[in-house]
Amino acid sequence: MHTCISRGSSYSPSGSIEYTPLQLAAKEGNYEEVEFLLESEENPLDTGPDPALHLALRKGHVEIAFRLLEKGANFEIRDSYGDYPIHIACAKGLLNIVEKLSSLGCNLEKPNSKGLFPLHLAAKKGHIHIVRYLCVVGCNIDARNADNIRADITALKYGHQDIADLLDRLRHSGQRDHYVRQLVPTTKPAFRLILRVLGHCAVGKTAFIKSLHAGLFSSLFKRSSSLQSNKSRPSSPITTQIEMDVTSRHNSLTFEPPIHYHSTKGIHIQNIDISGVGDVTVLEFSGQENYFPVYHNFLSPSPNVLTVILFNLEDSPLVQIQQVCFWINFILARQPADLLPSSYGKVHLVATHVDLTRTPKNQNGEWISTDAQKTLEAVKKLIPHVYNLDPNVLIVDCTAPACHGFKQFKALLASLKHASSTLSVGNWTGLMESIVTLLGNLRKGFEQFPVLFKDDIYEIIRNDVNPLASDDHIEDALLQLHKMGEVFYTGDLVVVCLTWLGKNLIGELLSNEFISNARTTGVYTADDFQACFTECDALGTIQLMESLHLCVQCLVDDDVEYEFPIYNQTETLPGLWDAHDPRYKSDETIYGGIQLHTPPNTLHLLFSVFSHIQVELRKATLNNQSIDNETDLYQWFRGSKLSTDNFETMITLNKPQIPSEFIEVKIRGSESFTSDVFHFFNQVLEIIDQAILIVCPGIIIEKHVLSPHELCIHCPDPYVYDPADIFAATLDAESVLDIALYNPNIDIHESITSLIMFGDADLANEIEWGCTLKINALPAPVKLKVCGLLDPPEPQGKDWCLLAFRLGLESEVIASLDLPHTSRTMRLLNAVDCTIGALIANLHDLGRKDVADVVLRSAPLVHLVKNSSLLD
Numbered sequence: 001m002h003t004c005i006s007r008g009s010s011y012s013p014s015g016s017i018e019y020t021p022l023q024l025a026a027k028e029g030n031y032e033e034v035e036f037l038l039e040s041e042e043n044p045l046d047t048g049p050d051p052a053l054h055l056a057l058r059k060g061h062v063e064i065a066f067r068l069l070e071k072g073a074n075f076e077i078r079d080s081y082g083d084y085p086i087h088i089a090c091a092k093g094l095l096n097i098v099e100k101l102s103s104l105g106c107n108l109e110k111p112n113s114k115g116l117f118p119l120h121l122a123a124k125k126g127h128i129h130i131v132r133y134l135c136v137v138g139c140n141i142d143a144r145n146a147d148n149i150r151a152d153i154t155a156l157k158y159g160h161q162d163i164a165d166l167l168d169r170l171r172h173s174g175q176r177d178h179y180v181r182q183l184v185p186t187t188k189p190a191f192r193l194i195l196r197v198l199g200h201c202a203v204g205k206t207a208f209i210k211s212l213h214a215g216l217f218s219s220l221f222k223r224s225s226s227l228q229s230n231k232s233r234p235s236s237p238i239t240t241q242i243e244m245d246v247t248s249r250h251n252s253l254t255f256e257p258p259i260h261y262h263s264t265k266g267i268h269i270q271n272i273d274i275s276g277v278g279d280v281t282v283l284e285f286s287g288q289e290n291y292f293p294v295y296h297n298f299l300s301p302s303p304n305v306l307t308v309i310l311f312n313l314e315d316s317p318l319v320q321i322q323q324v325c326f327w328i329n330f331i332l333a334r335q336p337a338d339l340l341p342s343s344y345g346k347v348h349l350v351a352t353h354v355d356l357t358r359t360p361k362n363q364n365g366e367w368i369s370t371d372a373q374k375t376l377e378a379v380k381k382l383i384p385h386v387y388n389l390d391p392n393v394l395i396v397d398c399t400a401p402a403c404h405g406f407k408q409f410k411a412l413l414a415s416l417k418h419a420s421s422t423l424s425v426g427n428w429t430g431l432m433e434s435i436v437t438l439l440g441n442l443r444k445g446f447e448q449f450p451v452l453f454k455d456d457i458y459e460i461i462r463n464d465v466n467p468l469a470s471d472d473h474i475e476d477a478l479l480q481l482h483k484m485g486e487v488f489y490t491g492d493l494v495v496v497c498l499t500w501l502g503k504n505l506i507g508e509l510l511s512n513e514f515i516s517n518a519r520t521t522g523v524y525t526a527d528d529f530q531a532c533f534t535e536c537d538a539l540g541t542i543q544l545m546e547s548l549h550l551c552v553q554c555l556v557d558d559d560v561e562y563e564f565p566i567y568n569q570t571e572t573l574p575g576l577w578d579a580h581d582p583r584y585k586s587d588e589t590i591y592g593g594i595q596l597h598t599p600p601n602t603l604h605l606l607f608s609v610f611s612h613i614q615v616e617l618r619k620a621t622l623n624n625q626s627i628d629n630e631t632d633l634y635q636w637f638r639g640s641k642l643s644t645d646n647f648e649t650m651i652t653l654n655k656p657q658i659p660s661e662f663i664e665v666k667i668r669g670s671e672s673f674t675s676d677v678f679h680f681f682n683q684v685l686e687i688i689d690q691a692i693l694i695v696c697p698g699i700i701i702e703k704h705v706l707s708p709h710e711l712c713i714h715c716p717d718p719y720v721y722d723p724a725d726i727f728a729a730t731l732d733a734e735s736v737l738d739i740a741l742y743n744p745n746i747d748i749h750e751s752i753t754s755l756i757m758f759g760d761a762d763l764a765n766e767i768e769w770g771c772t773l774k775i776n777a778l779p780a781p782v783k784l785k786v787c788g789l790l791d792p793p794e795p796q797g798k799d800w801c802l803l804a805f806r807l808g809l810e811s812e813v814i815a816s817l818d819l820p821h822t823s824r825t826m827r828l829l830n831a832v833d834c835t836i837g838a839l840i841a842n843l844h845d846l847g848r849k850d851v852a853d854v855v856l857r858s859a860p861l862v863h864l865v866k867n868s869s870l871l872d
């Protein structure tokens with residue numbers, strides 16, 4: 001929309017100065033207008049006495065100022081006040097403009113017509129970040145203005161002691177050059193090799209790490225003692241016939257440590273020096289399930305991480321496969337699925353306890369275990385989409401550091417370290433070096449509670465390390481140190497000792513003992529919490545728990561309390577979903593529900609997410625923007641119920657059992673509120689999706705629909721419509737709204753309107769059907785799984801290339817997708833412009849029912865127009 005000013009008319013603000021349309025638009029902050037005028041070329045950029053650039057800066061319209069500078073606005077002219085743009089930017093504290101001007105070669109040390117330097121103006125207005133910048137780029141801090149006054153005196157005069165101190169320190173310490181040099185990135189890459197060790201309880205993780213950094217001499221002692229401890233264990237000889245069909249078996253995963261066994265608590269994080277490799281940060285994750293809700297914080301993908309998954313060769317092949325599959329799915333769920341393969345670190349399987357099996361050795365002393373290799377092959381078949389999974393299994397006796405497996409592993413670490421050092425990770429700076437030294441002191445000084453507020457650590461770094469470090473310098477350094485495992489940085493808090501975080505905090509507060517002694521409601525005041533956890537300051541601990549999404553502050557009868565869903569052991573109350581509740585008894589009550597399943601044979605993934613969902617639900621009810629503030633939320637172990645006057649919804653987590661686990665969300669309300677019920681249900685699903693995204697961004701969720709009719713008559717086990725069946729029906733139907741699906745439980749057909757829209761066909765205007773959505777609406781984890789299935793060339797040639805051809809891509813485009821080291825299928829899915837429905841149809845035609853099924857089961861069934869989504 002362009003007003004009359006764009007047509008060339010001008011305006012005189014006081015009758016004396018006539019502004020051009022460009023000046024006026026710049027002054028008023030009308031970016032669109034400025035853009036339009038700049039395109040039209042008739043508008044001179046630098047008309048005086050107040051050019052558009054100066055006017056925009058005076059009003060703080062930074063984006064417009066950038067655009068004008070890009071278009072070549074002159075920054076070496078003064079306005080009617082006698083200021084150059086640099087003076088206005090410094091006085092206004094516009095750091096990015098000062099940086100931009102500097103990069104364009106602007107003179108930062110010229111006085112304005114009043115004889116004030118940019119430094120003086122920044123000092124006068126108290127913009128210490130500008131003062132720091134000007135000092136870093138070399139401005140003369142001794143320059144005197146027209147009144148013969150230095151900038152530090154100006155700062156003092158206007159009450160900015162911090163600036164005066166900074167300039168004073170630079171003048172007297174003689175360290176200014178050193179500080180500046182510290183901020184310049186070196187050519188050394190900022191990285192440390194990180195080793196993550198995962199596996200069930202007692203598979204040998206601790207022993208593995210100990211042996212890894214043990215000297216040969218000490219290993220002799222360890223070997224003899226561990227042999228003693230193990231000799232008494234019955235050795236179960238491995239069956240040679242590996243059970244491939246893990247899927248039809250019962251769930252034999254258990255996360256309990258053996259009785260009378262001191263299991264690792266939390267996450268054991270240490271920096272160790274491995275001979276021939278050097279410094280490695282090692283994270284050993286306990287195999288106990290109660291710790292899983294925090295592991296995502298430590299499992300983000302990174303090219304300089306090696307993840308090892310340990311399994312015990314003494315276990316049956318079925319158990320080995322189930323355990324390894326569990327951990328691989330666990331990692332995949334916690335990593336975003338849309339990165340380049342090179343962004344994920346390597347994954348290696350390690351078979352332990354080989355010495356207690358009858359595995360033969362070759363001449364080199366290397367164990368040759370076909371059983372271990374079969375486990376790997378079975379896992380690869382079940383989960384084909386794992387990037388960088390090593391094709392070999394490492395076979396070790398964890399108690400024998402001198403064994404061949406450890407030599408192989410150290411060689412692998414050394415080569416990874418060598419390869420990673422050439423990766424484009426961040427660059428090392430002198431600032432980071434000094435912060436690492438500072439961290440050593442902070443760890444000693446804050447031994448009891450090594451957690452600092454972000455603002456405090458910024459201040460300490462400036463006081464003790466470098467007063468010229470900008471917010472960006474410090475932020476970058478902390479993020480890099482977080483990636484290297486030196487600190488844990490949550491955005492508001494910085495934990496300076498990871499060992500403490502993993503062991504003393506997570507290890508204690510999420511331990512079975514703490515949980516079983518915690519309040520059953522999981523709700524504490526700060527004082528109550530302090531009484532239970534005396535090791536550290538309760539409020540600080542709670543704050544850290546909040547930043548890990550483990551607790552949420554709430555008001556109970558006007559008192560501040562904290563809810564920890566991980567501690568909530570309250571039993572569900574009878575009558576929470578009472579069939580005889582008078583409010584929901586009439587024929588006019590509508591019911592609906594869905595189950596969020598993880599794909600078949602992936603178990604124990606949703607347990608870690610559920611407490612986060614409960615935190616998010618509480619936050620949503622407190623924050624009336626996302627959920628009506630009249631909503632009442634009641635939460636118990638594995639369940640939450642949200643109620644309003646007119647409808648209620650219940651969210652529960654079922655016990656994991658083969659074939660899968662699920663979260664169930666059901667809702668009921670009065671028919672006269674159908675639209676509200678529909679939207680409320682949708683909001684709850686969004687909150688759940690949000691929590692899932694925080695913990696498991698790489699998880700695939702299938703949304704199964706519960707029979708509304710059976711929900712209404714309160715059948716204990718209502719029929720669940722498979723998402724693939726519903727999706728397939730929408731593909732085949734002439735008119736989607738005419739679809740009805742058969743419910744064998746009660747021998748009736750239920751309409752798609754009742755399944756998806758609570759029976760209100762008008763709501764169809766608010767949704768788009770999944771089959772009509774474009775492929776890019778497929779969640780990234782689904783795309784990744786499709787890639788895992790389509791990337792390996794099919795023996796009969798039914799692979800990604802044929803699919804690309806069928807989807808109408810030209811042969812040159814197909815050729816351009818055919819690059820090594822990346823997934824061709826992923827390139828195809830990102831390049832092609834077709835609907836999910838067309839993709840499924842073509843996969844069927846290609847004979848790839850397996851891939852089509854993945855899409856049918858996990859593609860969004862519908863998408864809500866108007867910025868929100870239902871069931872996607």
Ligand SMILES: Nc1nc2c(ncn2[C@@H]2O[C@H](COP(=O)(O)OP(=O)(O)OP(=O)(O)O)[C@@H](O)[C@H]2O)c(=O)[nH]1
Pocket residue numbers: 199200201202203204205206207208226227229230257262263264285286287352353354355356396397398399
């Ligand atoms: N003989 C033999 N014993 C092993 C081997 N690996 C581990 N052990 C022993 O098995 C027991 C359990 O090993 P840990 O290293 O504590 O197991 P973990 O995986 O760290 O277990 P958590 O602490 O529960 O996480 C210890 O007694 C080890 O000495 C192995 O390869 N061979």
